[in-house]
Amino acid sequence: MTLDRKLLVGALLATLAAPARGASDDPRADYDVQDYRLELLVDPASQTVRGCGVTAGVVVAEKLESVVIDLAAPLQALGATQVAGDLFQKTLPHGDALAFDRVGDTVVVHLAASLARGERFQVAVWYSGRPLRQDDFNGFQWTLTPGSGQPWIASSCQTIGEQTWWPCKASYFHPEDKPERVAVHVTAPSTLTAVSNGRLVDVERGAGVTTWRWRIDQSIPTYSVAIAVGPYVHFEEEVALPGLERKLPIHCWVLPESEAKARKQFAQVPELLRFFSEKFGPFPFPDKFGLVETPIWGMEHATVIAYGNSFPDAIRGTGEVDPYELRNKLYDYVLVHEAAHEWFGNAVTASTWGDFWIHEGFCAYAEALWVEHVHGLDAALDFMAEKKAGISDLATVFRPRRDTAAAAYDTQMYDKGAWLLHMLRYVMGDEPFFAAVKEFACDPRWRKGTCTSADFQAVCERRHGASLRSFFQPWLYGTRWPSYTVRQPKLEGNKATVAIECKSRGQFRYEMPLDVEATCADGSVVKQRVTLATGSQSIEITGTAPITAVRYPGFRWILCDVRHVP
Ligand SMILES: [Zn+2]
Numbered sequence: 001m002t003l004d005r006k007l008l009v010g011a012l013l014a015t016l017a018a019p020a021r022g023a024s025d026d027p028r029a030d031y032d033v034q035d036y037r038l039e040l041l042v043d044p045a046s047q048t049v050r051g052c053g054v055t056a057g058v059v060v061a062e063k064l065e066s067v068v069i070d071l072a073a074p075l076q077a078l079g080a081t082q083v084a085g086d087l088f089q090k091t092l093p094h095g096d097a098l099a100f101d102r103v104g105d106t107v108v109v110h111l112a113a114s115l116a117r118g119e120r121f122q123v124a125v126w127y128s129g130r131p132l133r134q135d136d137f138n139g140f141q142w143t144l145t146p147g148s149g150q151p152w153i154a155s156s157c158q159t160i161g162e163q164t165w166w167p168c169k170a171s172y173f174h175p176e177d178k179p180e181r182v183a184v185h186v187t188a189p190s191t192l193t194a195v196s197n198g199r200l201v202d203v204e205r206g207a208g209v210t211t212w213r214w215r216i217d218q219s220i221p222t223y224s225v226a227i228a229v230g231p232y233v234h235f236e237e238e239v240a241l242p243g244l245e246r247k248l249p250i251h252c253w254v255l256p257e258s259e260a261k262a263r264k265q266f267a268q269v270p271e272l273l274r275f276f277s278e279k280f281g282p283f284p285f286p287d288k289f290g291l292v293e294t295p296i297w298g299m300e301h302a303t304v305i306a307y308g309n310s311f312p313d314a315i316r317g318t319g320e321v322d323p324y325e326l327r328n329k330l331y332d333y334v335l336v337h338e339a340a341h342e343w344f345g346n347a348v349t350a351s352t353w354g355d356f357w358i359h360e361g362f363c364a365y366a367e368a369l370w371v372e373h374v375h376g377l378d379a380a381l382d383f384m385a386e387k388k389a390g391i392s393d394l395a396t397v398f399r400p401r402r403d404t405a406a407a408a409y410d411t412q413m414y415d416k417g418a419w420l421l422h423m424l425r426y427v428m429g430d431e432p433f434f435a436a437v438k439e440f441a442c443d444p445r446w447r448k449g450t451c452t453s454a455d456f457q458a459v460c461e462r463r464h465g466a467s468l469r470s471f472f473q474p475w476l477y478g479t480r481w482p483s484y485t486v487r488q489p490k491l492e493g494n495k496a497t498v499a500i501e502c503k504s505r506g507q508f509r510y511e512m513p514l515d516v517e518a519t520c521a522d523g524s525v526v527k528q529r530v531t532l533a534t535g536s537q538s539i540e541i542t543g544t545a546p547i548t549a550v551r552y553p554g555f556r557w558i559l560c561d562v563r564h565v566p
Pocket residue numbers: 001002003300337341359360363
């Protein structure tokens with residue numbers, strides 16, 4: 001998700017609405033989701049949806065008598081059926097009706113006979129209603145296009161939950177349970193185009209309505225399942241990417257009034273995907289890279305990214321005002337951030353919301369890497385310094401309140417998470433760091449399933465060849481950051497002596513490397529890496545000629561306060 005203050009407010013509101021439930025007594029933990037099929041009729045006139053969500057799951061408890069599925073009010077549960085046969089055939093096979101109860105924001109479907117561990121079920125919940133819309137970013141949007149006033153509809157639910165628009169085991173409560181396959185069939189007025197995840201299987205035109213059948217055969221988090229419906233124009237191209245056997249199709253759906261701008265803006269997509277593929281490994285979803293213009297500013301829906309940004313590069317210099325000018329100063333914020341989510345969030349997914357930074361911190365640092373690629377390392381270091389200005393020293397990267405996505409959500413995990421990675425790169429060195437990031441992003445265990453911060457740490461330690469506990473403990477779980485007091489260096493001929501004091505104010509003691517540079521009278525520069533532990537220490541540097549000045553470039557790589565004193 002893109003970072004915005006409005007989101008924070010939304011997340012707080014959603015926190016209050018979230019049911020308090022321990023994992024141990026949670027009946028949704030009794031099964032593991034395998035597949036979903038969502039059938040949805042979207043009616044812009046009444047601003048309602050109608051259809052069914054089929055959950056296919058495997059029993060992991062000793063036995064299962066009823067399946068608990070999330071579906072939030074005001075959506076109404078109309079019925080439940082057992083579905084027999086192939087879930088992905090064109091027409092949903094009709095099955096026997098099942099009894100159900102509406103319990104809070106769930107539907108409890110009673111199975112015809114109890115199932116034992118390892119047995120599979122396929123249960124459809126039929127429903128209708130107007131899905132929740134919390135604000136411009138969270139929830140189901142029914143809007144009109146600015147040009148011709150046609151219906152323009154989009155879903156977005158990461159911090160309010162998928163149960164607000166379709167019946168499923170929501171990742172909002174259970175991020176650890178990713179479906180392996182998802183089919184989304186959307187029926188909408190024939191004047192519009194309906195877009196969703198994965199590949200387009202078929203399009204069926206009826207009387208005044210058209211059904212668009214989409215399907216993805218790879219694991220994605222449930223919040224990443226999405227639809228967007230509008231009078232879209234579509235254009236596409238293909239790009240050869242490192243690590244992919246076939247060229248990747250790039251599909252764009254934009255409003256007619258945006259087409260010229262979008263074609264200009266999205267011309268950079270092949271280069272962006274090539275760069276991320278080199279850094280993070282092969283693009284995870286060979287079906288497509290998709291961008292769809294939405295009334296939502298931005299959201300990382302897998303293979304169908306919601307793009308509501310201002311096409312900043314296309315409008316630069318035209319006199320058109322960019323409402324997101326600050327965010328778009330160095331790059332297209334939504335395009336770059338959400339594209340990185342295809343690797344971090346959609347492919348590699350955190351198994352608890354405490355590890356939410358694996359989605360947001362990694363993508364915030366991916367922005368810095370793109371800035372470095374386009375504008376150079378110096379600009380990237382300045383960019384990180386700007387990010388620092390927005391971080392509270394009371395923030396933790398790990399989110400200890402983690403029952404729901406909303407409870408864990410915090411804007412601080414973006415930039416402090418990015419800083420954690422920036423410092424880790426400094427500590428490990430470029431080659432082992434990027435090798436570790438790529439290995440982590442490509443591990444099939446995390447791409448198919450989910451992972452934690454500890455999994456990432458283990459990959460890094462293997463590449464580093466030593467424990468990184470003393471790094472991860474303070475930077476992942478701690479608040480505060482170190483402050484350094486640097487005394488004026490004592491220069492005596494070829495020798496310089498620097499006294500530095502490091503104070504750790506939080507619960508952890510910090511130990512960080514620091515690169516120091518001494519300039520000598522003969523023009524040479526001596527570089528030295530020292531380790532700064534908490535406390536006072538004295539550093540000696542020996543030059544090739546009398547030392548005239550000492551600099552500390554390493555401080556651009558550490559989240560800290562620095563004070564230079566005489
Ligand atoms: Zn994000």
